[in-house]
Amino acid sequence: MLRQVLSTVAESRRLERLVSTMPVSSSIVARYVAGETPDEAVQASRQLVDADLRVSLDHLGEHTGDRRQAETITQAYVTVVDRLRRAGLTWATEVSVKASAVGQTLGADGEKIAVDNVREICQAARQAKTTVTLDMEDHSTVDSTLSILRTVREDFPETGAVVQAYLYRSESDCHDLAYEGSRVRLCKGAYSEPESVAYRRHADVDRAYVRCLKILLAGPGYPMVATHDRRLVEIAGALATRYGRTAGTYEYQMLYGMRPAEQRRLASMGETVRVYVPYGSQWYPYLMRRLAERPANLGLFLRSLVTRS
Ligand code: FDA
Numbered sequence: 001m002l003r004q005v006l007s008t009v010a011e012s013r014r015l016e017r018l019v020s021t022m023p024v025s026s027s028i029v030a031r032y033v034a035g036e037t038p039d040e041a042v043q044a045s046r047q048l049v050d051a052d053l054r055v056s057l058d059h060l061g062e063h064t065g066d067r068r069q070a071e072t073i074t075q076a077y078v079t080v081v082d083r084l085r086r087a088g089l090t091w092a093t094e095v096s097v098k099a100s101a102v103g104q105t106l107g108a109d110g111e112k113i114a115v116d117n118v119r120e121i122c123q124a125a126r127q128a129k130t131t132v133t134l135d136m137e138d139h140s141t142v143d144s145t146l147s148i149l150r151t152v153r154e155d156f157p158e159t160g161a162v163v164q165a166y167l168y169r170s171e172s173d174c175h176d177l178a179y180e181g182s183r184v185r186l187c188k189g190a191y192s193e194p195e196s197v198a199y200r201r202h203a204d205v206d207r208a209y210v211r212c213l214k215i216l217l218a219g220p221g222y223p224m225v226a227t228h229d230r231r232l233v234e235i236a237g238a239l240a241t242r243y244g245r246t247a248g249t250y251e252y253q254m255l256y257g258m259r260p261a262e263q264r265r266l267a268s269m270g271e272t273v274r275v276y277v278p279y280g281s282q283w284y285p286y287l288m289r290r291l292a293e294r295p296a297n298l299g300l301f302l303r304s305l306v307t308r309s
Contacts, residue, residue, distance in 0.1 A: 016284045028301045031257040032290050033060070034279040038080045041279035044256070045084065045093045048275050052267045054251070055093040056133060057084070060280035061101040067113060070103035074117040076280075078124040085128035094131040094160075096276060097121055099145045111144055115151050122156040133160030133183065133224075138191040139167060139198065146173070157181055160224065163216075164189030165209035166198040174212045178219030185224040185253060186212050190289045210235055217243045217250065224274070226253035228262070247271055255290070 034044035045055045059077055064070045077095055084090045102121075103113030122132050134149050136142060142164075152159050161177050163170050166189035177184045188205050189198065199205045209232055216223035217239050225236045233252065240250060251272035254263050267273045278286050291298050 020281070020284050028297060029283060029287060032255070032278070032287055033283045034256055034277045036279065036281045038076070038083050038279075041080055041277065042083050042087050042089065044277055044279070045089050046087065048277070049089055049092045051264060053092075053263055054272060054274035055089075056096045056253070056274055056276045057093060058096040058098075058135070058276060058278040058286075059101070060278050060286055061282045062098045062137065062285060063100045063105055064103060065106075067103065067106060070101070070106065070113060070117055073101050074120055077121045081121070081124045081128045081130065084130070090125075090128045090130040094133065094274075095121065095125060096133045096135050096160075098135045098137060099148050100137055100141065104141065104144060104148065111148060114148050118148060118152050118159075119155065122152060122159055126156065126158075131158045131160060131183070132156070133185060134162065136162035136164050136187075136189075139193050142167065142169070142173075158183065160185055162187060162226075163212060164191075164198075165212050166193065166200075166205045168197060168199070170208065171211055171215060174215040178216050178221045180220040182221035183224060184216055184221055185226050186216060187226040188229075190293070192292075206232065210239075213239055217245060223250045224253050225250065226276070228254055228259045230262075233262070233266070258290075 034041055041057050041059075045057060048055050057080060059073060059080065061073050064073060077097060081090070081095060084093050097118060099114045099118065102117035104110045106113055118132065118134065125132050134145060134152070136145055146161070149159060149161050158181070160183040162185045163173050163177065164187055174184070174186075186209065188209060193200075199208055206229070209227070213223070213225065213232075213236055217236070225233070227233060236252070247270045251274055252266050253274045253276060256275055256277045263273050263275060287301075291301055
């Protein structure tokens, strides 16, 4: 229910304009977003890498409305990859890209535009000796995003995929994606989806997550276990042992600002842990999704809105 309300709020342009005038340093925004500039993104990456963590940087933005904007976001990725290279961080830092940010939704040519732009980012990433992961968005885009991924993987097989456990189709997608060299991030799914396509009860999503996890961990690919859920992290560890996986043949992933102590605890045990770090001025939809997952933060957020100077 709350997730639905916040999803609606996330689409309100008026509220977005109001909220987006808050400085990014406002504490609730700063908790989840590393800053607005590439310099701030690189600085946050350095701090995490120094703490023995890996990073995936996300230049915030989605549902780009025209070709020029898609090109601007593509160049922002190329620039930040180059900054990371010059900072000596690309061995531990990759980037995450939303297909809708780089053109996917631009009409009949959208998919092709997105393929070209993602390829350009992959090329820059490869030159810098790092990788790209293609985020997954709402269910109506999944087929298109997987098609973009397949095309891009022809030349850049190192490109990561994302599967959202809450979708009924995801076990089948996991089977398709669990092959040698295939990097697959498994998350629960962050969008408000209808019952016709997705599990809506927490317990059902968790069970689906475990089924997907088994497929990925049993296969020859490289699973990326993206969750903050204590039980699922424990189950992933137990399954990794059961399937004879050693540290480094899979990784945990968590979002910037979420369970930082757990991120460090896992890393100190020799696990690979990657933190997804969003940065940029278009943080509003991302922040709304995080608030929908954590109603306890909503009060804090509303107070910071009312008291903003
Ligand atoms: P769940 O939401 O059940 O939370 C488990 C526990 O985590 C909570 O009990 C709490 O302790 C803690 N927690 C959860 N949310 C919190 C918050 N906002 N603040 C503080 N603590 C919180 N989704 C998607 O649709 N497409 C994508 O491409 C990605 N990519 C992605 C990358 C990475 C690295 C992660 C970790 C997640 C994503 N997601 C995503 C988001 C994902 O689908 C999901 O919405 C969130 O991770 C929350 O689900 P959890 O698995 O953490 O469980």
